[in-house]
Structures are given as structure tokens and as C-alpha cells.
Amino acid sequence: MATVSVTTAISASQPLAASELAHACGADTEWVVQLVEVGIVQVTTTEAPPERWQFSSADLQCALEARRLERDFGVGLDAAALILDLQHEVRRLKAVIRAHGLR
Amino acid sequence: MEFKDYYSALGIDRTASEEDVRKAYRKLARKYHPDVSKEADAEKRMRDINEANDVLRDKEKRAAYDALADRVARGGHPQGDFQPPPGWDTGFEFHRGPNQGPADHADFSEFFSSLFGEAERRGAARRNYRARGEDHHAAIEISLEDALNGAEREITLRSQEIDAQGRPAFKTRTLSVKIPAGMHPGQFIRLAGQGMPGHGGEPAGDLYLEVRIAPHKLYRVEERDIYMTLPVTPTEAALGAQVKVPVPTGGAVEVTVPPHARSGLKLRLKGRGLGGKQPGDLYLLLEIALPPATAEAARKAYEQLAQASASFNPRQHLGV
Numbered sequence: 001m002a003t004v005s006v007t008t009a010i011s012a013s014q015p016l017a018a019s020e021l022a023h024a025c026g027a028d029t030e031w032v033v034q035l036v037e038v039g040i041v042q043v044t045t046t047e048a049p050p051e052r053w054q055f056s057s058a059d060l061q062c063a064l065e066a067r068r069l070e071r072d073f074g075v076g077l078d079a080a081a082l083i084l085d086l087q088h089e090v091r092r093l094k095a096v097i098r099a100h101g102l103r
Numbered sequence: 104m105e106f107k108d109y110y111s112a113l114g115i116d117r118t119a120s121e122e123d124v125r126k127a128y129r130k131l132a133r134k135y136h137p138d139v140s141k142e143a144d145a146e147k148r149m150r151d152i153n154e155a156n157d158v159l160r161d162k163e164k165r166a167a168y169d170a171l172a173d174r175v176a177r178g179g180h181p182q183g184d185f186q187p188p189p190g191w192d193t194g195f196e197f198h199r200g201p202n203q204g205p206a207d208h209a210d211f212s213e214f215f216s217s218l219f220g221e222a223e224r225r226g227a228a229r230r231n232y233r234a235r236g237e238d239h240h241a242a243i244e245i246s247l248e249d250a251l252n253g254a255e256r257e258i259t260l261r262s263q264e265i266d267a268q269g270r271p272a273f274k275t276r277t278l279s280v281k282i283p284a285g286m287h288p289g290q291f292i293r294l295a296g297q298g299m300p301g302h303g304g305e306p307a308g309d310l311y312l313e314v315r316i317a318p319h320k321l322y323r324v325e326e327r328d329i330y331m332t333l334p335v336t337p338t339e340a341a342l343g344a345q346v347k348v349p350v351p352t353g354g355a356v357e358v359t360v361p362p363h364a365r366s367g368l369k370l371r372l373k374g375r376g377l378g379g380k381q382p383g384d385l386y387l388l389l390e391i392a393l394p395p396a397t398a399e400a401a402r403k404a405y406e407q408l409a410q411a412s413a414s415f416n417p418r419q420h421l422g423v
Binding site for chain 2: 005006007008009010011012013023024026057058060061064072073087090091095098099
């Protein structure tokens with residue numbers, strides 16, 4: 001018998017708070033502040049206190065990836081930000097290649 | 104279940120130092136990273152490497168695993184018939200500190216879950232540690248149609264419980280997940296309270312499911328946009344036409360192909376992509392399909408076309 005669970009899609013109307021993003025990554029809010037500083041995750045306004053920040057699915061994806069890079073390769077967050085940018089670009093270019101039927 | 108040899112997964116031996124483990128992991132993680140690897144089984148290898156690394160880089164887990172491997176070697180378990188002996192981890196303590204990164208165990212093997220999942224929990228209980236349970240992460244692959252229209256899916260998760268003999272036993276539980284309409288790839292669905300149990304009476308963590316869209320025979324998905332190749336005849340491309348196009352939400356729409364259309368021209372159907380309230384678009388990529396020149400009438404028509412367009416040289420830019 002399946003248990004029915006409360007499900008929420010992380011979206012603009014149901015974003016993640018900074019504390020929730022931190023918990024999902026096994027980190028603390030201070031770490032999320034650092035992510036914002038290096039631009040791995042985006043907030044609309046850095047003037048607002050972290051309790052009012054809101055994050056999307058894309059932010060969660062980037063934050064998880066940055067956490068793994070930190071843990072498994074010992075990279076700093078600045079280097080993680082660059083790796084994530086390059087990774088994003090590789091995936092975009094691969095999609096363009098696929099769209100042109102070249103692979 | 105199968106006894107996993109974590110040392111061979113990382114290509115190292117039992118005497119490897121912490122630094123050796125780290126180096127071996129980093130080398131293999133680069134080799135099998137899904138973005139760069141050319142190996143067919145890269146994703147599976149990456150999972151095995153991650154799992155081996157999770158155990159071997161942790162002093163406590165590694166020592167317990169080594170002791171267990173010795174017992175298994177002495178006991179001569181048949182291949183694929185491994186059960187952890189009762190009290191196998193006595194004297195070892197595992198814990199996941201608050202800053203150890205995401206708990207990726209949902210992806211790990213049954214072998215890992217039955218050894219370390221429960222043991223991490225008991226370790227936390229012994230230390231009188233109070234904290235909300237860790238959040239868990241997993242992926243769910245759904246069809247494009249389900250992503251657009253929403254669906255209800257059952258997923259099976261592994262968890263560990265202690266059986267009547269005091270042994271960690273592997274249990275599966277089935278969850279019914281309501282997938283809201285308009286999901287796009289990379290979006291997360293959160294299942295409240297379905298992560299790791301809380302420590303010291305605190306609530307359980309959540310389970311995050313990352314949405315992946317299964318390959319479709321007609322459409323290709325890129326973030327929120329959907330792409331489809333639309334074949335047209337040379338006549339439709341040259342003179343323009345109204346053509347019928349199937350849409351992923353079901354049914355078909357009439358689309359205007361403009362005159363003088365070339366192969367590769369992109370037609371956009373705004374707002375017919377994925378993403379709910381802020382939807383992407385549906386793009387139609389024109390591909391000119393030539394009618395076969397096998398029938399006599401078609402051959403004649405091609406010859407007439409050649410005469411009518413005698414001054415047209417498609418190779419002019421080649422300088423010949």
C-alpha cells in the first residue's frame with residue numbers, strides 16, 4: 001500500500017528559504033551567504049536579510065553541485081563557481097550540437 | 104545481496120593511505136564524470152565510486168568495513184548472498200556531522216544502506232544528538248506528457264529497520280507522488296518528512312526528487328523549451344503553406360509555413376513549452392523532404408522545375 005505524501009514543486013510561487021537550501025545541502029545558512037557572494041546562487045536583492053531570500057530549483061541544483069565539489073575535490077567556492085559556469089556552458093553547447101543532429 | 108569490494112571500485116588496496124583514497128577517487132571521478140566521460144556505463148561507475156569514497160574516506164566507516172570484510176573472508180559467504188552478521192559494527196561509531204554535505208544515500212546500493220544507513224542513525228542516537236533528519240535526494244524520470252499534464256506516480260524507496268533478531272533488515276516502501284502539471288527538467292519536487300528520521304525526537308528531513316524527462320520519439324526537451332523537426336515538401340517551403348502539427352499536450356494545431364522557407368528555419372509556438380506559469384516555447388525546425396522521383400509524373404515535374412530554374416546555382420558561393 002503506497003503512502004501518500006505531501007508534494008510541493010519548488011517554483012517561483014513555492015521557493016526555498018535560505019535555511020531550507022542549507023539543510024538540503026547538509027550545510028548552514030552562513031554557507032548559503034557565501035554562495036550568494038560568489039554568485040553560485042542568485043538572490044534578487046542582497047540588501048534584504050538572508051531570512052527573506054528565496055531560491056529556485058536551479059539554485060538548489062547549483063548549490064548541491066558546489067557542495068559535492070567542495071567535499072570531494074576540496075575546491076574553494078570561487079573555483080566551484082567557475083567549474084559550474086563551464087559545466088553549464090558544456091551542457092548548453094552539447095544541446096546545440098544535438099539540435100543540429102551532429103551527435 | 105552482493106558484498107561490495109570498495110577497494111577494487113577505487114582501484115586501490117587495503118594498505119592505501121587517506122591521501123591514496125583521495126587521489127584515486129579524484130582521478131576516477133574525473134574519468135567517469137557524466138559531462139566528460141566517453142564510457143557507456145559512466146553513470147553507474149560514478150555511483151559506485153561515490154559510494155566507495157563515502158565509506159573509505161571516513162576513518163570509522165572504513166575500519167568497520169575492513170573488519171567486516173575480514174569476517175566475510177573467514178566465513179566464506181557465497182557470492183551474492185551476503186547478510187551483515189548481527190553486531191558487525193560493535194565498537195565502531197558512525198555519524199554524519201551537520202556540515203558533511205548532502206546525504207546522497209538514496210542513490211547508493213542496498214549493501215551500503217543496510218550497513219551504514221541504520222548505523223549512522225544509531226550512532227547519532229547514542230551521542231544524544233538532537234537535530235532534524237537529513238534531507239535525501241533522488242531523481243524521478245517522467246514522460247513529457249506527464250510533465251505537461253501532471254500525474255500520480257509510485258516510487259519505491261529503500262530504508263533500513265532492525266528485525267526481530269536485532270539485525271539491520273532491508274525494507275522497501277512505496278510512496279505515491281503527485282507530480283504537478285508543468286514540471287520542467289531540473290525542477291525539484293519536495294516530499295515533506297520523507298527524508299532521514301530525526302535525531303533525539305526532532306522531525307524527519309525531506310526527500311527532494313529531481314525531475315528528468317524521458318526521451319520522446321517526436322519531441323526533444325531543452326530546459327523549458329520543446330523542439331520538434333517538422334518535415335515539409337519543397338513546394339510547401341517555396342510557396343508557403345498551412346500544415347497540421349501535433350502538439351505535446353495532445354491534439355494538433357495548424358501552423359503557417361512562410362513562403363521562401365529554408366531548411367533549419369525555426370518556427371516558434373509561444374508558451375507551448377514546459378514550466379507551468381512561466382512556460383517555455385515549442386520550436387518547429389523545418390526540414391525539407393524531397394518527394395521520390397521514382398514515378399514518371401514526379402520525374403517530369405522535377406525536369407520541368409530544373410528548366411524553370413535553370414539560372415539558379417546553389418553552389419555559386421563555392422566559386423564553381
